[in-house]
Amino acid sequence: MENFIVTTTRKPDSAQEIFAEEISQKLGGKFIQREDFSFDLLKKNHDAENILLVKKNSLSIVTAEGELFFHPNTAHLRIKNLRGGEGDRLIDALKISDGSKVLDCTLGLGSDAIVESFIVGAAGKVVALEINPLIAEIVSHGLKNFSDDSPHILEAMRRVKVINTDCGEFLKTCADNSFDVVYFDPMFRRPIKKSSGLNPIRPLADNRPLAKEIIAEACRVAKFRVVLKEHNGSSEFVRLGFKIVDGGKYSSVAFGVIDKNFFPSVDLNSQAKCKTSVS
Ligand SMILES: C[S@@+](CC[C@H](N)C(=O)[O-])C[C@H]1O[C@@H](n2cnc3c(N)ncnc32)[C@H](O)[C@@H]1O
Structure with a gap:
C-alpha cells in the first residue's frame, strides 16, 4: 500500500x-x-x-500528477450514443447484451464498467476489480453517490459491484464459466499521453504487464470470451494469444479476443489451457 x-x-x-x-x-x-x-x-x-x-459529498486523491476524482467521463457520451442506436467498440468486442454477466478485471476510473452495466441492465451483473485500494475506494464511493447525471446512467453506476483485489487472485476463486465474459484494460505498455483523463491515475495504478497465467484463468472463468484492450500495434495481443477484432487503422486503441469456440492458430500456453478448460 x-x-x-x-x-x-x-x-x-x-x-x-x-x-x-x-x-x-x-x-x-x-x-x-x-x-x-x-x-x-x-x-x-x-x-x-x-x-x-x-x-x-465526494472523495479525491491528490497525487503528484494532479487530483484524481470520480466522474462518469466518456461513459456519459458513450451511453448517449448507444441509446441513439450507435455502436460502442468495447460492447461490440465483448458481445454482451441484457442479462450478461461481466467480470471487468481492471476498474480504473470505471467508465467501461458503467457502459457494460448499462448494457447488461438489472438482469445482468458487472463485477469490477481494482488492485489499488485508493482508486477502488474513490471510484466505488463515486459509483454509489455521484448524482449529477441522468437516471439510466446513475442506475447503471449503482449496479457495478467493485472489489478491491488483484484480478489474478480473484480469478482463482471463480468457478469455471461463472461469467459470460472477462475483460482486461491494463495500463498500456506504451501510454497514450493525450488520453489525459488517465494521467492522475498513473502514479497509483498497477503498471505490471498481464501474466499468461492470469489469461489462462480468465479463459477458464469466461463462458464465451476474454477481451483485451491495448494500444494499437501492441505486441501484448500476440504475447497473450489474443486475436485482434477491432484495431482501426486510425485509432490509438485496439481490442483483442480469445473466443472459447474459436482459437487463433498462435500456439501459446494460455490458449492451450483455454482449450483444456472447455473440453
Ligand atoms: C487503464 S486502467 C482501466 C481503465 C478503465 N477501463 C476505465 O474505463 O476507466 C487500468 C486499471 O487496472 C488496475 N489494475 C492493474 N493490474 C491489476 C490487477 N492485477 N488486478 C486488478 N486491477 C489491476 C490499475 O491499477 C488501473 O487502475
Whole structure:
C-alpha cells in the first residue's frame, strides 16, 4: 500500500471528519486535521506521497500528477450514443447484451464498467476489480453517490459491484464459466499521453504487464470470451494469444479476443489451457 494520509477540505463539517476517520481506519492511512495547511505542506510534514481528500459529498486523491476524482467521463457520451442506436467498440468486442454477466478485471476510473452495466441492465451483473485500494475506494464511493447525471446512467453506476483485489487472485476463486465474459484494460505498455483523463491515475495504478497465467484463468472463468484492450500495434495481443477484432487503422486503441469456440492458430500456453478448460 502506498504512503498516504487522509484529510478533509478546509473548514470541514463533522460528518466529513467522521468519514475521514473511518476511511483512515479502513485503509490504513493516518488521518490528519487539515487546518489551513496546503497539500504540499501536508505531504512534506507527514512524508506522504498522496492525500486522500474527503470533501462534502465526494472523495479525491491528490497525487503528484494532479487530483484524481470520480466522474462518469466518456461513459456519459458513450451511453448517449448507444441509446441513439450507435455502436460502442468495447460492447461490440465483448458481445454482451441484457442479462450478461461481466467480470471487468481492471476498474480504473470505471467508465467501461458503467457502459457494460448499462448494457447488461438489472438482469445482468458487472463485477469490477481494482488492485489499488485508493482508486477502488474513490471510484466505488463515486459509483454509489455521484448524482449529477441522468437516471439510466446513475442506475447503471449503482449496479457495478467493485472489489478491491488483484484480478489474478480473484480469478482463482471463480468457478469455471461463472461469467459470460472477462475483460482486461491494463495500463498500456506504451501510454497514450493525450488520453489525459488517465494521467492522475498513473502514479497509483498497477503498471505490471498481464501474466499468461492470469489469461489462462480468465479463459477458464469466461463462458464465451476474454477481451483485451491495448494500444494499437501492441505486441501484448500476440504475447497473450489474443486475436485482434477491432484495431482501426486510425485509432490509438485496439481490442483483442480469445473466443472459447474459436482459437487463433498462435500456439501459446494460455490458449492451450483455454482449450483444456472447455473440453
Ligand atoms: C487503464 S486502467 C482501466 C481503465 C478503465 N477501463 C476505465 O474505463 O476507466 C487500468 C486499471 O487496472 C488496475 N489494475 C492493474 N493490474 C491489476 C490487477 N492485477 N488486478 C486488478 N486491477 C489491476 C490499475 O491499477 C488501473 O487502475
